[in-house]
Amino acid sequence: MPEQSLSLLAHPSIPLLVAALLVAIVPRRAASVALVAAPLVTLGLVAAGRGNVSADLHLYGVTLWPLRLDDLAAVFAGAFAVAVLLANVFGLATSTRLERAAGLVTAAAAIGVAVAGDLVMLFVWWEVKAVASTVLVLAANSERAAGAALRYLYLHLIGGALLLGGITWHLAETGTSTFVALDITPATAMIAAGFLVAAAAVPLHGWLPDAYPAATFTGTVLLSAFTTKAAVYALARGFAGVEFLVWVGVAMSLYGVVFAMLQDDLRRLLSYHIVSQVGFMVAAIGVGTTLAVNGAAAHAAAHIIYKGLLLMGVGAVIHSTGRRSASQLGSLAKVLPWVLVLYLIGAASISGVPLLSGFVSKELTIHALDDSDRLVAVVLLKIAAVGTLLSTLGKLPYATWIAPPQTGERVPVLRRPAASMYVAMTIAAAVCIVVGLVPGLLWDQLPYAQSYSPYYSGKVVETLQLLGVAGLGFWLLRRQLAPHPGVVLDVDWLAARTPALAAPAFRALDGAASRWSRTATSAGAWFAARHSSRPAWTTRPTWWVGTVIVLASAAAMIGSVWR
Amino acid sequence: MSASTNSGVPGVRVLVVLAGAVGAGVAVDLAIGARPVGFGAGVAAFGVVILTVTARGLGMLLRRDLPRESAGEGDRA
Numbered sequence: 001m002p003e004q005s006l007s008l009l010a011h012p013s014i015p016l017l018v019a020a021l022l023v024a025i026v027p028r029r030a031a032s033v034a035l036v037a038a039p040l041v042t043l044g045l046v047a048a049g050r051g052n053v054s055a056d057l058h059l060y061g062v063t064l065w066p067l068r069l070d071d072l073a074a075v076f077a078g079a080f081a082v083a084v085l086l087a088n089v090f091g092l093a094t095s096t097r098l099e100r101a102a103g104l105v106t107a108a109a110a111i112g113v114a115v116a117g118d119l120v121m122l123f124v125w126w127e128v129k130a131v132a133s134t135v136l137v138l139a140a141n142s143e144r145a146a147g148a149a150l151r152y153l154y155l156h157l158i159g160g161a162l163l164l165g166g167i168t169w170h171l172a173e174t175g176t177s178t179f180v181a182l183d184i185t186p187a188t189a190m191i192a193a194g195f196l197v198a199a200a201a202v203p204l205h206g207w208l209p210d211a212y213p214a215a216t217f218t219g220t221v222l223l224s225a226f227t228t229k230a231a232v233y234a235l236a237r238g239f240a241g242v243e244f245l246v247w248v249g250v251a252m253s254l255y256g257v258v259f260a261m262l263q264d265d266l267r268r269l270l271s272y273h274i275v276s277q278v279g280f281m282v283a284a285i286g287v288g289t290t291l292a293v294n295g296a297a298a299h300a301a302a303h304i305i306y307k308g309l310l311l312m313g314v315g316a317v318i319h320s321t322g323r324r325s326a327s328q329l330g331s332l333a334k335v336l337p338w339v340l341v342l343y344l345i346g347a348a349s350i351s352g353v354p355l356l357s358g359f360v361s362k363e364l365t366i367h368a369l370d371d372s373d374r375l376v377a378v379v380l381l382k383i384a385a386v387g388t389l390l391s392t393l394g395k396l397p398y399a400t401w402i403a404p405p406q407t408g409e410r411v412p413v414l415r416r417p418a419a420s421m422y423v424a425m426t427i428a429a430a431v432c433i434v435v436g437l438v439p440g441l442l443w444d445q446l447p448y449a450q451s452y453s454p455y456y457s458g459k460v461v462e463t464l465q466l467l468g469v470a471g472l473g474f475w476l477l478r479r480q481l482a483p484h485p486g487v488v489l490d491v492d493w494l495a496a497r498t499p500a501l502a503a504p505a506f507r508a509l510d511g512a513a514s515r516w517s518r519t520a521t522s523a524g525a526w527f528a529a530r531h532s533s534r535p536a537w538t539t540r541p542t543w544w545v546g547t548v549i550v551l552a553s554a555a556a557m558i559g560s561v562w563r
Numbered sequence: 564m565s566a567s568t569n570s571g572v573p574g575v576r577v578l579v580v581l582a583g584a585v586g587a588g589v590a591v592d593l594a595i596g597a598r599p600v601g602f603g604a605g606v607a608a609f610g611v612v613i614l615t616v617t618a619r620g621l622g623m624l625l626r627r628d629l630p631r632e633s634a635g636e637g638d639r640a
Contacts, residue, residue: 258621488625
């Protein structure tokens with residue numbers, strides 16, 4: 001452990017939690033100040049505390065490290081702080097109190113995960129993040145959001161249960177909960193499985209393209225930054241070098257781009273690209289060298305910014321037109337030209353166009369795989385990069401801004417994007433460009449020293465060839481790649497039906513638990529009813545009783561192990 | 564000659580143009596001495612074809628009509 005010099009009051013999650021409280025109670029204008037100031041204070045705390053840890057705590061004989069700001073934690077915590085800052089600025093004109101508070105708590109919890117020095121603290125923040133991000137989905141206040149939020153919560157409770165089971169088992173076996181690189185045992189395999197659920201590893205990814213598009217457009221920007229990247233951090237910390245992850249990551253990268261090409265909903269398309277891009281990171285973690293972990297961390301940080309920019313771009317379109325499907329849009333270049341320009345910077349970045357952040361981080365990641373002689377994985381990731389270009393730089397902007405609407409009617413622009421939306425998108429675009437031009441700025445934040453530069457003639461020519469031929473392919477096949485109305489079945493079909501399958505069990509739990517948890521049940525039902533347009537699954541006490549039972553079981557398990 | 568067949572599989576014209584692009588990539592690599600020769604262009608051409616065919620095939624198998632209530636109509640975006 002590094003030097004123990006940090007006070008717990010310097011925990012970077014604290015300003016965000018205080019701000020969450022403030023935005024819930026103070027007038028909107030004052031809340032706006034807190035929305036911007038809190039992430040900046042958090043960023044300052046991360047920068048100031050880097051390289052240090054807090055004093056340890058002893059609880060029931062277990063040593064806890066509530067705050068560990070080493071280099072790996074700092075790069076993720078810093079990226080999370082920037083992400084919540086951009087999302088808050090983007091939503092200044094439109095977001096509700098509930099969204100704002102839930103977004104801040106989600107960000108605080110993600111940072112808590114990154115800086116937790118032990119698995120028990122990590123689990124606590126992990127579950128706070130799951131609940132807060134569920135509320136963030138619910139804040140869209142629609143039936144679709146209520147259903148998606150329920151499925152999101154359900155899958156993350158399963159992931160949380162796996163994580164908790166693994167942690168308690170590991171604690172019983174080893175007597176320590178310190179979160180360092182873990183050897184693979186049955187207990188740590190359960191922990192890894194919990195992380196992989198949150199990383200949206202195929203086939204456990206269905207919650208992501210289901211829930212993210214169901215949130216408000218600001219909520220989607222927030223959600224895109226935290227859950228999967230916190231899981232990437234956790235995998236990098238605990239499971240770097242596990243070969244299985246290389247192929248999990250490659251599968252994610254290809255599966256994500258293929259399903260993205262099939263989507264009509266703008267945010268669902270981009271959600272599948274989160275699965276794909278996280279696949280690059282997971283593959284690098286599987287390699288496990290210092291260069292590969294650097295690649296995963298760099299790609300996560302770059303991805304948080306350019307994916308936020310992409311989702312802000314389509315969010316501005318949804319805000320302006322009220323339409324969320326590419327097949328219902330078209331010819332918006334003349335009415336929303338700057339949104340197009342800013343979106344294209346994000347799209348070029350995720351596609352790996354030189355001089356942008358996605359190029360340098362993706363090439364570092366792929367170079368790490370190449371450096372470890374995994375040529376097949378490198379070729380498959382390059383194919384995934386082709387698919388990324390086809391849909392994010394080709395299909396989506398072409399259908400939304402360039403091609404005439406499929407409906408044959410002019411797309412009405414109901415309102416213009418707010419100035420704060422342009423400010424947030426411009427800052428994100430600037431970060432993409434600056435990091436692409438001066439990759440050393442990003443390299444300096446990474447956990448290990450390195451000197452790799454993707455700017456040499458062979459790499460640039462290879463990349464330009466790849467992008468040029470892929471662009472040519474898109475242009476030749478643009479009509480075949482045009483969006484089609486409808487939904488494309490995925491594993492979310494199963495997730496959507498799981499509550500019905502599980503209903504009898506939860507009804508039994510509800511009956512047994514109602515005698516001792518009426519208060520929690522009533523509060524949960526009230527909350528769900530308050531934030532749902534009509535009663536849905538979330539308004540049923542069964543789910544809230546189920547949640548209480550899971551948490552109570554968790555406390556009992558931890559207590560029994562510690563005794 | 565159409566760009567693709569009715570099933571969405573890239574047609575002859577697309578394949579010819581992509582092959583030409585790969586040839587150009589090989590020529591550039593040979594000219595500047597880059598290795599492996601034609602890697603970027605080759606992977607891109609293969610990727611475009613294989614991803615398009617896969618996506619079109621999966622689309623035909625898995626696409627369903629969208630219920631109106633799920634289309635986002637009336638939802639607060």
